[in-house]
């Protein structure tokens with residue numbers, strides 16, 4: 001008579017039970033899946049080429065002429081914008097293209113430069129700033145704004161939306177807008193309305209004057 005329960009062979013099997021082996025196999029499978037997921041979500045997008053350059057416009061009001069410049073010690077491609085007419089303090093800073101806000105806050109420290117105290121203590125870094133992701137690995141950033149940005153992280157903005165007010169927070173000598181265009185992790189020569197600005201090096205002081213084409217567009 002047999003019960004089906006006891007065989008002599010079973011008592012010689014290794015101590016590791018089938019349940020433990022299944023568990024180990026599951027953990028290993030999860031680890032492999034995790035690596036595949038990380039490659040898919042992180043590495044592949046990093047290697048993907050950038051999309052076409054968005055049709056950026058000057059980050060200031062339609063029709064206004066501004067001076068764009070750089071100087072030794074600024075970084076190549078960085079642009080400082082000053083209005084050619086009127087008061088600089090508080091001028092609207094506009095999104096130069098539509099996208100999603102990825103930074104909106106304080107970079108470095110604000111310092112104490114305000115319209116009432118323009119020679120106040122200088123801050124560090126970008127002061128009140130905004131960064132916008134335009135998709136296709138393209139980004140723009142806007143530094144030294146007067147007040148907390150008018151947009152929040154995660155917010156969608158359209159070209160021409162006001163994101164802040166021009167100021168002199170952070171490491172800024174006078175009220176101006178420091179502006180950059182980036183492709184992937186690199187700064188690139190700024191383009192406005194499809195044309196390169198010509199600001200490509202900080203080896204010498206260099207300025208150009210451009211008129212903003214950041215104008216309301218008919219909705220199609």
Ligand SMILES: [Zn+2]
Nearest residue numbers: 078079080178
């Ligand atoms: Zn600058």
